[in-house]
Amino acid sequence: MAIATTSAAVPSRRTMLIATTVMTLVLILAPLLGVYPVFLMKALCFALFACAFNLLIGFGGLLSFGHAMFLGTAGYVCAHAAKEWGWPPEIAILSGTLAAAAMGCVVGLLAIRRQGIYFAMITLALAQMVYFFYLQAPFTHGEDGIQAVPRGKLFGLLDLSNTLILYYVVLAIFLAAFLLINRIVHSPFGQVLKAIRENEPRAVSLGYDAEKYKFLAFVLSATLAGLAGATKAIVFQLASLTDAHWTMSGEVVLMTLLGGMGTIFGPVVGAFTIIGIENYLSEGVTVFGMTFGAQWVTVITGVIFVICVLAFRRGIVGELSAWWARRQD
Amino acid sequence: MEIFGIPTQALFGQLLIGLINGAFYAMLSLGLAVIFGLLNVINFTHGAQYMMGAFCAWLLLEKWGVSYWWSLLLAPLAIGLTGVVIERTMLSRLYKLDHLYGLLLTFGLALIFQGLFTNYYGSSGQPYRLPEEFSGAFNLGFMFLPKYRAWVILASVIVCLSTWFVIERTKLGSYLRAATENPALVQAFGINVPRMITLTYGFGVALAALAGVMAAPIYQVAPQMGANIIIVVFAVVVIGGMGSILGAIITGFALGIVEGLTKVFYPEASNTVIFVVMVIVLLIKPAGLFGKEK
Numbered sequence: 001m002a003i004a005t006t007s008a009a010v011p012s013r014r015t016m017l018i019a020t021t022v023m024t025l026v027l028i029l030a031p032l033l034g035v036y037p038v039f040l041m042k043a044l045c046f047a048l049f050a051c052a053f054n055l056l057i058g059f060g061g062l063l064s065f066g067h068a069m070f071l072g073t074a075g076y077v078c079a080h081a082a083k084e085w086g087w088p089p090e091i092a093i094l095s096g097t098l099a100a101a102a103m104g105c106v107v108g109l110l111a112i113r114r115q116g117i118y119f120a121m122i123t124l125a126l127a128q129m130v131y132f133f134y135l136q137a138p139f140t141h142g143e144d145g146i147q148a149v150p151r152g153k154l155f156g157l158l159d160l161s162n163t164l165i166l167y168y169v170v171l172a173i174f175l176a177a178f179l180l181i182n183r184i185v186h187s188p189f190g191q192v193l194k195a196i197r198e199n200e201p202r203a204v205s206l207g208y209d210a211e212k213y214k215f216l217a218f219v220l221s222a223t224l225a226g227l228a229g230a231t232k233a234i235v236f237q238l239a240s241l242t243d244a245h246w247t248m249s250g251e252v253v254l255m256t257l258l259g260g261m262g263t264i265f266g267p268v269v270g271a272f273t274i275i276g277i278e279n280y281l282s283e284g285v286t287v288f289g290m291t292f293g294a295q296w297v298t299v300i301t302g303v304i305f306v307i308c309v310l311a312f313r314r315g316i317v318g319e320l321s322a323w324w325a326r327r328q329d
Numbered sequence: 330m331e332i333f334g335i336p337t338q339a340l341f342g343q344l345l346i347g348l349i350n351g352a353f354y355a356m357l358s359l360g361l362a363v364i365f366g367l368l369n370v371i372n373f374t375h376g377a378q379y380m381m382g383a384f385c386a387w388l389l390l391e392k393w394g395v396s397y398w399w400s401l402l403l404a405p406l407a408i409g410l411t412g413v414v415i416e417r418t419m420l421s422r423l424y425k426l427d428h429l430y431g432l433l434l435t436f437g438l439a440l441i442f443q444g445l446f447t448n449y450y451g452s453s454g455q456p457y458r459l460p461e462e463f464s465g466a467f468n469l470g471f472m473f474l475p476k477y478r479a480w481v482i483l484a485s486v487i488v489c490l491s492t493w494f495v496i497e498r499t500k501l502g503s504y505l506r507a508a509t510e511n512p513a514l515v516q517a518f519g520i521n522v523p524r525m526i527t528l529t530y531g532f533g534v535a536l537a538a539l540a541g542v543m544a545a546p547i548y549q550v551a552p553q554m555g556a557n558i559i560i561v562v563f564a565v566v567v568i569g570g571m572g573s574i575l576g577a578i579i580t581g582f583a584l585g586i587v588e589g590l591t592k593v594f595y596p597e598a599s600n601t602v603i604f605v606v607m608v609i610v611l612l613i614k615p616a617g618l619f620g621k622e623k
Contacts, residue, residue: 063429110608113615117371117428118567122611125564129604136597246560250436257433298444305437309430310419 016182019265027171037167038235043275044174045232050255050267051181052224057253058262059185060217061197062112065120065249066127067225069107072134072244074100074226079146079239080139089152089160093173093230100226101219103130108218112211124246131244145240149233166235173231177224182264184220193217225252247298254301257308260315269316274301335593341472347589348582349478349547352485355581356540357562358569359489362577363496364533366509367526370420370431376559377442378534380552381408382541384446387457387550397460397546404542405535412534416527439556446552454549463546481543488539489578496574505529564607570620580618 027044031037049071056062078096081087087095111122134140141147151160160166184190196203196210204210233239242248251274259270277300284293292300308315314322357375364372372378385404389395395403415438423430463477496502508515508522516522541555548554562581569580584603591602598605610618 063432065432110611113611114567117365117432120429120432121371121563121567122607124560125567125604125607128560128564129601132600132604135600246556250440253433253436295448296444298440298447300444302437302440302442302444305440306419306434309434309437310422313426313430 016264020179020182023265023268024175027175028168031164031167037163039275039279041167041170041235042232043272044170045228045235046252046255046275047268047271048174048177048231049225049228050252050259050271051178052221052228053252054256054261054263054267055181055184055224056217056221057256058266059190059197060193060214060221062214062218063116063120063253064111064123064218064221065246065253066107066123066125066130067221067252068244068246068248069127069130070100070103070222070225071229071232071248071252072239072241073103073130074229075233075239075243076134076140076146078230079149079233082152082234083146083149084139086150088156089154089234092152093227093234096230096233097223097226100229101223104219104222104226108215108222112214112218124249127244127249128246131241131246134241134244140239140241143241145238145242146233147238149237149239151234151237160234170231170235173227177227178268181224185264189213189216251301254305254308256315258304258312258315260318260321263315263317263321266315266317273316274304337471340593343589343593344586345472345474345478345589346592347586348482349585350588351582351585352482353540353544353558353581354562354565354585355489355578356485356536356543357558358565358577358581359492359574360533360536360540361562361566362569362571362574363492363536364530365571367505367529368416368420368424368431369428370423370435371428371563372530372533373432373435373559374415374438374442375435375533375537375562376555376557377439378408378412378537378555379541379544379558380446380550380555381411381442382538383457383545383548383550383554384450384541384552385538386542386545387455390457397542400542401539405538408538408541409531409535413527413531415534416530420530421523421526439559443552443556450552452552454551454554457545457550459546477546481547484543485540488536492536493574493578561603564603566617568603568607568610568617570617572617573619576617576619 027040030040049067052070053064053067056064074096076096077099078092081095082089082092107123107126110126111119114122135142139146151166153159154169158165158169160169192203192208193213195206196208196213200210229243232243255270255274256267257270258273259268260266278294278297281292281297281300282294284291286292312319357379361372361375364370364375382404385407386397386400389400389403390397419434419438420431423434459477463475463480466473466475467479494502496505504515504520505525508520508525512522544554565580565584566577568584569576571577584606587606588599588602592599614620
């Protein structure tokens, strides 16, 4: 029994093309139409993070509850490289991403030894170990984090201290990763991965080395999550413990669940929705005379989790495409 | 007197702290194992329910002056009842789906409870006044053993062993074990399996709340107390494997002691040692020390 049933939600090549084009156009135009670029960049980083996570759960059926360790690690390595060693941003981001990939190899080898619930608990426990390491390691500066990370000049040309230039660079990174994930999902590798998710013994009997495929998917997912973390460190000029904490692992699960596990656009929609809600709450919202501020984020996150699991398992994009498929019949 | 260059006072002191932590690991992982056995759900809310047990005792004492002893009974009952409601209204809808949905649901519930308690009581801890009869310590010759800590160790061993006895040695327990193996067949023999599942969840939750009440006088009663311990308990469960009740108990105590000893010999690693043990066990025996590979 797979966690994400997406058989009804496989869009045609044409729908995919149209949707991707629309998304790209909206994201290109958004800051010009007055949407705050820093908000957009934050949402894009999380969208990339959620897409990376979705690669594992949506197409590999593996629920990682420790993806924050890749986000956090890449952020710390990237921030340290850019600030302490003065590396240019492209190399700093690359080094952060590679650090996450290396960590993905180690964790992947351990975690894929167990399945299902155990896999989730093992990734959570390993992420907590990594978190404690960062809490004590001197280079992370503990609770303060690595602050005032220089943005620098991309390839020595593009001045990233200009917010709009930075935005388009982040958008380019996001789109490149998004298209790569799309390519992976539709490649023979992605198809085998789906086969393993649906029926592992059968895939094995057909001669596929399930462990190898799951391991590769895990490393890919960790690497892309690392790319998100490294980019985030450059955007916010900060690498902190928040990104490595288990609540961050929970947040990415929520974004993917809300948007639609196993759908291509779901994680993007989920990330924008959650970051939007958090942004909205940070100013405080008054409903029925009660003011809900930022401290309600945890409770509201929990409520969305419960609602999604009980009534809304396909997520926003999953429900929409199921509705669309019903209408077509 | 010194052992391996460590003063015995410090060594036994940390050993005692480790034993106390182990008592809580054992009770919590026991509850998780009992719930998992029948429901196939990893109860992520377990930590929050442990925290709620502690808060319940604290509120009973502060608001109504209810004594520690009554709290030991009332708090698990109250929190266990909320567990029954959760199982009936939410968890029971998920049994036909992938087990991971149970994990996600209980994770969401944990966030809700933790968030609500943080909003109302702040994130700083509240002290719970130690009952009069527990002030003072036993002089064991080589160290002082505070009375309350002795009680916690004793009580947790009794709770764990009686749970083991009920599940492994009584008729009720045999129904429970049978339902774990094959619920449809047990149902066919005329046993109300859904009710048994509900009560099992309620019992597991009550166990977490009981651990919470016992923890209240030792640790600060804080909304975050459950979140910190539950991840460690997950690691304990992975190490022990969830196949055996006795295994969960032994692993819990043993890892508490390992943690305590690490505090003596290499304090920097005391937070991470249990996770390191988990990695080693995964490499050598992936199913866990007492687990059976399915």
